[in-house]
Amino acid sequence: MTLLSEGSIRFDINGAFYNPRMVLCRDIGVAMTKALGIREYLDALSASGIRGMRVAKEAGTEKVHLNDFDPQAVQLMQMNVARNNLDCIITGKNANVLMHQEHFQAIDLDPFGSPSPYLSAASRSARSYLFITATDTAPLCGAHLKSGIRKYMARPLRTEYHREMGARVLLGLAARELARWDKGTEPLLTHVTDHYVRTYLRLSKGAEAADRSLQSLGYMEHCNCCGSFALLAEPRPAGVCPHCRSPTTLAGPLWLGKIQEPEGITRSLEAVDLSERAKKILLTCAREVDIPFYYDHHRICEKLGITPGKIDDVILRLRSLGHQASRTHFTGLGIKTDASLLQVEEVLRENYH
Numbered sequence: 061m062t063l064l065s066e067g068s069i070r071f072d073i074n075g076a077f078y079n080p081r082m083v084l085c086r087d088i089g090v091a092m093t094k095a096l097g098i099r100e101y102l103d104a105l106s107a108s109g110i111r112g113m114r115v116a117k118e119a120g121t122e123k124v125h126l127n128d129f130d131p132q133a134v135q136l137m138q139m140n141v142a143r144n145n146l147d148c149i150i151t152g153k154n155a156n157v158l159m160h161q162e163h164f165q166a167i168d169l170d171p172f173g174s175p176s177p178y179l180s181a182a183s184r185s186a187r188s189y190l191f192i193t194a195t196d197t198a199p200l201c202g203a204h205l206k207s208g209i210r211k212y213m214a215r216p217l218r219t220e221y222h223r224e225m226g227a228r229v230l231l232g233l234a235a236r237e238l239a240r241w242d243k244g245t246e247p248l249l250t251h252v253t254d255h256y257v258r259t260y261l262r263l264s265k266g267a268e269a270a271d272r273s274l275q276s277l278g279y280m281e282h283c284n285c286c287g288s289f290a291l292l293a294e295p296r297p298a299g300v301c302p303h304c305r306s307p308t309t310l311a312g313p314l315w316l317g318k319i320q321e322p323e324g325i326t327r328s329l330e331a332v333d334l335s336e337r338a339k340k341i342l343l344t345c346a347r348e349v350d351i352p353f354y355y356d357h358h359r360i361c362e363k364l365g366i367t368p369g370k371i372d373d374v375i376l377r378l379r380s381l382g383h384q385a386s387r388t389h390f391t392g393l394g395i396k397t398d399a400s401l402l403q404v405e406e407v408l409r410e411n412y413h
């Protein structure tokens with residue numbers, strides 16, 4: 061037996077799933093849970109129990125439930141919880157059965173691949189918060205189109221902003237599942253890091269809140285030729301790009317509402333000590349212009365046949381022209397702005413003349 065350490069927890073993984081590359085995801089999870097003052101939390105798919113144990117110890121959450129349907133994982137969690145002198149409640153149920161039997165203040169879904177099979181039961185069961193990880197980035201981002209449509213009941217599109225596409229496909233399904241239970245969706249933090257999408261949702265009760273959330277759903281029409289895009293409230297047959305007259309493709313339904321809540325993110329930065337990388341992700345998320353999608357600086361420069369300069373200069377110039385503009389955590393090459401593609405191109409051209 062080899063004991064591992066992560067955060068304040070010493071634990072064994074003996075046969076259970078453990079991915080050390082998800083430490084940052086769990087670090088941020090602890091920070092958000094602590095900042096939100098969550099008192100009851102279900103780690104619905106626990107494996108070794110590391111995620112929930114860290115929430116119990118580092119976020120100070122009083123009632124932490126750990127669940128996994130694998131009997132070996134349950135045994136392991138029991139040993140790990142005892143080893144860390146914690147008082148977590150351990151169950152070995154199918155997560156969907158558990159979430160249909162009981163309600164929890166906050167639920168965390170951290171599955172292998174897609175969270176889609178658990179979203180309905182979790183949407184019913186979660187009273188105030190739902191945290192979701194998805195590692196099936198190929199279906200979410202449009203690389204596996206049919207699988208994306210099956211799992212998320214939405215048509216994704218493989219574009220240069222595919223990482224944000226994945227987040228908005230996932231959020232779109234979550235908002236629809238929650239609406240079925242008369243609950244509204246409010247994203248507090250959404251980040252796409254390494255190979256996964258992660259989102260933190262605050263839920264509000266009532267048909268009106270659910271209806272309001274559904275108004276944040278929509279479609280996106282994208283031109284594969286010049287990279288311009290338009291947001292639409294309703295779907296329409298694939299059309300023609302207003303800039304270059306090439307055919308466009310439609311993606312959706314997608315969540316087109318806000319995906320970050322800067323005040324909450326700032327509180328989570330203050331709640332615990334985080335790694336420099338985690339801090340940088342959170343700060344960038346808190347500061348990014350919260351409107352859908354972004355332009356790829358290098359791709360536009362390539363199209364215009366100019367050498368890319370500093371992205372920050374482009375952002376400052378856009379702001380001086382009265383636009384909102386920022387970098388984005390989705391990619392170092394992205395520019396989030398309310399300026400149109402033509403306006404961004406003009407700024408880039410003027411920088412090189």
Ligand SMILES: C[S@@+](CC[C@H](N)C(=O)[O-])C[C@H]1O[C@@H](n2cnc3c(N)ncnc32)[C@H](O)[C@@H]1O
Pocket residue numbers: 076077078079082086104105106107108109110111127128129130133153154155156170171172
């Ligand atoms: C990706 S691992 C969880 C990793 C863990 N949250 C962590 O941070 O290390 C997914 C776990 O879900 C469990 N699982 C899969 N389907 C399940 C189900 N329907 N109900 C309960 N547990 C399930 C598996 O046994 C596995 O241990």
Ligand SMILES: [Zn+2]
Pocket residue numbers: 283284285286287288301302303304305306
């Ligand atoms: Zn075009």
